[in-house]
Amino acid sequence: MSEVRINEAIDTLKQSGVRITPQRHAILEHLIQSMTHPTADEIYKSLEGKFPNMSVATVYNNLRVFKEVGLVKELTYGDASSRFDCVTTEHYHIICEGCGKIVDFHYPGLDEVEALAESVTGFDVGHHRMEIYGTCPDCRSNKTKIS
Amino acid sequence: MSEVRINEAIDTLKQSGVRITPQRHAILEHLIQSMTHPTADEIYKSLEGKFPNMSVATVYNNLRVFKEVGLVKELTYGDASSRFDCVTTEHYHIICEGCGKIVDFHYPGLDEVEALAESVTGFDVGHHRMEIYGTCPDCRSNKTKIS
DNA sequence: ACACTATTTATAAATATTACAATGTAAGAA
DNA sequence: TTCTTACATTGTAATATTTATAAATAGTGT
Known part of the structure; x- marks a missing residue:
């Protein structure tokens, strides 16, 4: 299941020297489990319950981190929000x-x-x-x- | 030369019932002659000399018109400015x-x-x-x- | 435990694009 | 020609996405 994929992703992060914070874990989990390709804002909103005072900037920051490591690709659409795709x-x-x-x-x-x-x-x-x-x-x- | 291509483009516009205003002519000319794929702002700036009081909105409006007719394609790049490509x-x-x-x-x-x-x-x-x-x-x- | 670094948060700023109202211009009818 | 109407342009304000920054927090290694 997605359990496995999350662990794989976390291993990749660890190997790149990226800390696994609760926020990062949650964002990653959401990316892997949602079959859609969410926007930064969708991720932010869907995690409001678990992390009532998480900032949008955190979502953007960590998506950038994931991109740099190669776990995630950004799909850009001009003026509209980018969507983020977990690379498998x-x-x-x-x-x-x-x-x-x-x-x-x-x-x-x-x-x-x-x-x-x-x-x-x-x-x-x-x-x-x-x-x-x-x-x-x-x-x-x-x-x-x-x- | 590009003369021919401009006239062809103007014919296409006329057939679609689009008026040829001086601004539209100039934007089209710039798109065809420049070998780069300019942004809306680059077009705007390059026409400031000829049309000192043209608005950026005009550039965007007309690029949309050209797109609808199929003369121009928009290349989107996330947060960065879109670039516009004359379709040939x-x-x-x-x-x-x-x-x-x-x-x-x-x-x-x-x-x-x-x-x-x-x-x-x-x-x-x-x-x-x-x-x-x-x-x-x-x-x-x-x-x-x-x- | 302490110092140091990375991360998050909150907010402000930058940027691209669109919406809107007012003005200007062109085309057709009388 | 002159009036009318529809389309274009202008200028400005608004919207939305993303990034930058500084302060607060949490984590890591010695």
């Missing part, structure tokens, strides 16, 4: 333009494209980002009902 | 993590990935976004000099 296996995201839902889907990894880009542009390639946009089944059926 | 041929971007430079590079288009995502998730796929991150030749040579 290699996967991409498909995003519903109707309701904003984000669904994971697996794909081999676009190594070819990286290689080509590298040779064409002379860059040293580090990583890439890919997202697919569309309409999820729920939103599609809602649309057809209306029309 | 199908291409992707490689972005330098050192200096922020964005370089275009052409690639066949990831139709396969879209198809797979569609069948796996049940979404109706509309479009996708892909970006590659790395270090550009300039930044790489700067780094080696220092070390």
